[in-house]
Amino acid sequence: xxxxxxxxxxxxxxxxxxxxxxxxxxxxxxxxxxxxxxxxxxxxxxxxxxxxxxxxxxxxxxxxxxxxxxxxxxxxxxxxxxxxxxxxxxxxxxxxxxxxxxxx
Amino acid sequence: xxxxxxxxxxxxxxxxxxxxxxxxxxxxxxxxxxxxxxxxxxxxxxxxxxxxxxxxxxxxxxxxxxxxxxxxxxxxxxxxxxxxxxxxxxxxxxxxxxxxxxxxxxxxxxxxxxxxxxxxxxxxxxxxxxxxxxxxxxxxxxxxxxxxxxxxxxxxxxxxxxxxxxx
Numbered sequence: 001x002x003x004x005x006x007x008x009x010x011x012x013x014x015x016x017x018x019x020x021x022x023x024x025x026x027x028x029x030x031x032x033x034x035x036x037x038x039x040x041x042x043x044x045x046x047x048x049x050x051x052x053x054x055x056x057x058x059x060x061x062x063x064x065x066x067x068x069x070x071x072x073x074x075x076x077x078x079x080x081x082x083x084x085x086x087x088x089x090x091x092x093x094x095x096x097x098x099x100x101x102x103x104x
Numbered sequence: 105x106x107x108x109x110x111x112x113x114x115x116x117x118x119x120x121x122x123x124x125x126x127x128x129x130x131x132x133x134x135x136x137x138x139x140x141x142x143x144x145x146x147x148x149x150x151x152x153x154x155x156x157x158x159x160x161x162x163x164x165x166x167x168x169x170x171x172x173x174x175x176x177x178x179x180x181x182x183x184x185x186x187x188x189x190x191x192x193x194x195x196x197x198x199x200x201x202x203x204x205x206x207x208x209x210x211x212x213x214x215x216x217x218x219x220x221x222x223x224x225x226x227x228x229x230x231x232x233x234x235x236x237x238x239x240x241x242x243x244x245x246x247x248x249x250x251x252x253x254x255x256x257x258x259x260x261x262x263x264x265x266x267x268x269x270x271x
Contacts, residue, residue, distance in 0.1 A: 015119060022110035031106040036223055037216050038106060054216045059128045060136050060226055071111035073122035088127065095119045097111025 011047050013085040013093045021045040021096035025074065031100065038100060040074065046094035049078030055100070071097045133218040136225045140198035143229060147195065147236045151188065154243065166250060173253035177246050184242035191235030198228035 029042030037056045044051045053074050076091035085093070166174040201221065211217060 015116075017114040017119070019110070019113055022114070026108040026110045029108055031108060033106055034212060034216055035220065037219060039213055039216055040108070052213065054129065054213075054219065056129065056219055059125065059219070060132045060139075060222055061128065073111075073114055073118040075119070075122050075126060077126070089123065095114050095122060097114045097118060099109045099111050101107045101109060103105045103107050 010081050010083060011092050013082040013089075013091075015093040015095065016046070017095050018045075021094055022098060025096055026098055029074075029098070040098075044076040044078050044092060044094055045096065047076060047078060047080065047082065047092035049076070049080045049092070051076050051078045051091065053077055071099045073097050129215055129219060132215075133222045133225070136222045136229070137199060140195060140225060140229045140232075143233055144195040144199050147191075147233065151236065151240065154240065168255055169250065170254040170256050173249060176253075177249050180242050180246035180249065184239045184246060187235045187242060188239035191232045191239055194228045194232030194235060198225045198232055201225070 024045040025042060028045070029040045032039045032041070036058075037054055039052060039054050041050070041052045043049065051074075055072050074096055076094040078091050080092070082092045085091070166177050169177070202224075212220060
């Protein structure tokens with residue numbers, strides 16, 4: 001078993017959130033800035049698997065532009081199997097919000 | 105440096121928007137490539153129709169134009185050629201990518217690499233569309249000059265007919 005496999009039986013997929021998720025993710029996730037994007041990597045606060053999320057400010061097709069709400073919503077995007085995960089999605093279903101503050 | 109802080113309690117609307125964005129990001133490069141191929145085919149068809157089927161046609165001999173106007177036609181046609189070739193290359197780059205090899209160490213993590221390529225492809229697509237439209241404009245301008253530019257004095261002078269001796 002790899003060190004990013006925290007549980008023996010996989011958690012079922014569930015779209016759930018908790019304020020503690022955001023607190024743990026803010027402490028655990030590591031941001032990496034690229035041109036046009038920020039990549040956040042860390043352990044999902046629900047399932048514990050490694051999750052990597054790419055945050056962008058714009059994406060092709062302007063009709064799907066992202067509104068600037070001052071925070072970003074992150075999903076668990078781990079590669080582990082979670083029973084019940086709908087087709088086209090991945091992760092355990094956990095989601096939370098983070099604010100990204102750029103410091104000089 | 106980027107610092108992370110907990111955000112407000114997430115809502116289902118936040119979840120749906122994030123899922124939609126994740127889906128858009130995963131298929132972004134394919135959509136850009138498909139759009140670039142469509143633009144390439146459409147603009148290529150436009151140019152073929154204009155030039156290949158002679159929908160616009162000027163004088164075939166620019167030496168009949170007044171001095172200087174023939175040279176202007178040549179400059180316009182040369183500029184149209186340059187713009188057309190550059191536009192075609194930009195459209196091909198948008199549709200099929202660059203002819204380069206990327207060092208493995210420089211590869212960004214997925215799906216960021218695809219997003220960066222999609223952004224570059226959209227830029228090339230915009231550039232290519234603009235250049236091909238510029239090429240078309242220059243072609244039309246060149247043909248317009250051959251239509252409306254004054255003729256050379258030699259071409260304007262009446263033809264002299266010699267009397268025919270019947271004997």
